[in-house]
Each structure stands twice: as C-alpha cells, then as structure tokens.
Amino acid sequence: MTRTRIALTLTTVSLAGLLGLTACGAGPSTPAAAAADVSDEATVLAQVGFETGLEDDTTPSTAASADAKRHGPGQGTGRRFLRKNTLHGEVTVQTKSGVRTVVVQRGTVTAVSADGVTVKSTDGFAQTWSFGDRLKVRQDRKPAETSAIKAGAQVGVAGLKDGDTATARLIAVK
Incomplete structure (x- = not known):
C-alpha cells in the first residue's frame, strides 16, 4: 500500500x-x-x-x-x-491557452472503431478514447495511419479530458 x-x-x-x-x-x-x-x-x-x-x-x-x-x-x-x-493517469496544468487536463494511458487495445479505441491497462483499468480532430498516430517513431491500431496492440495514448470524455491526440503503437 x-x-x-x-x-x-x-x-x-x-x-x-x-x-x-x-x-x-x-x-x-x-x-x-x-x-x-x-x-x-x-x-x-x-x-x-x-x-x-x-x-x-x-x-x-x-x-x-x-x-x-x-x-x-x-x-x-x-x-x-x-x-x-x-499505467495511466491525469494531470491538470495551466497553459498559455488556459487550464488543460492531460490524460495518459499505456496498455493493450481491446477494441477499435472508426471514431475511437478502448485500451486496457495491466491493472484492469479500461478507458475508451475518442479520436481527436488532429490525432497523430506514431509507430516506430514515424507517422502511421489509424489502421496501425489493432486489437491486441500495445499502445500509449495521450490526450485531453473534458468531463468524462477522453480525446486521444497522440497514440504510439509498439
């Protein structure tokens, strides 16, 4: 503890x-x-x-x-x-454009749709992320398409949180 x-x-x-x-x-x-x-x-x-x-x-x-x-x-x-x-967390920061809540998660993709992804961390925490307007996907430190995000893939996701909605802005696929 x-x-x-x-x-x-x-x-x-x-x-x-x-x-x-x-x-x-x-x-x-x-x-x-x-x-x-x-x-x-x-x-x-x-x-x-x-x-x-x-x-x-x-x-x-x-x-x-x-x-x-x-x-x-x-x-x-x-x-x-x-x-x-x-494994996952969030932090609220003051930026030039105002207060932002940045969220991060690492885990395994359990579901993918045209507008989002669900990721489950090893502690059992699951988060559904919607794809942001300017989502960037990276694989092997290079730009990738959302098609690189597949069920079972190990990913790191970071984005913004607004209320209960987590919006992915950057996804790194291992």
Whole structure:
C-alpha cells in the first residue's frame, strides 16, 4: 500500500512537473514545430516509455541527465521506475491557452472503431478514447495511419479530458 502511494505521488509530481515545463509551448523549430499541438502529449508518452519522435530536445533523455547532474546520483532512478511502471493517469496544468487536463494511458487495445479505441491497462483499468480532430498516430517513431491500431496492440495514448470524455491526440503503437 505504501509503495503504491509513493508510486502514485511520484507519478503525479513527475507528470505535473514535466507538463508544467512543456506547457510553455515548443518554439517553432524542427519536429517540435510540426508537433507543437501535441507537445504535452508527446512528453507524457515519452515519460512512460513510448518514444514518438515528437518529443522536443529537452524531454526525456536530456532532461533526465540534466536532473541527475543537478540533484546528484540516484535521482534518475525515480524516472526509470515511473517510465516502466506508469499505467495511466491525469494531470491538470495551466497553459498559455488556459487550464488543460492531460490524460495518459499505456496498455493493450481491446477494441477499435472508426471514431475511437478502448485500451486496457495491466491493472484492469479500461478507458475508451475518442479520436481527436488532429490525432497523430506514431509507430516506430514515424507517422502511421489509424489502421496501425489493432486489437491486441500495445499502445500509449495521450490526450485531453473534458468531463468524462477522453480525446486521444497522440497514440504510439509498439
């Protein structure tokens, strides 16, 4: 029980910190400019182990090594734990355009339709995600079509939550 609370606290604090940093927005540059509309989602997916190729240069690897240099040895251990063990969560952040609730989930696709996908995490949590207007699908760090999302596939999904509706904006297929 205590380990679960610690893990949940670390997850929330880590995601809040990462999203707080990315909420400032990505400046117009290389892949980040193309991904500016899903930069928060790309960062969150990178932190839970799904590389999309849309992360900006300061997200997981450089930020983790910079943190280790600032805070000393052993500080990267928490990030590695979160990266491997985060199943799902949400964090509310203040951005330039207002308050956003960013949600993330990793798991197995249990159903796919023309307008959404249902994902089940290993703890039994299931979420149905509607496809957003500007959904980006990535497979092997490259753009992919929604047809790459199949039942049984391992995915990472990130998007926005409005009430009870989760809208996928970025899906990474393993």
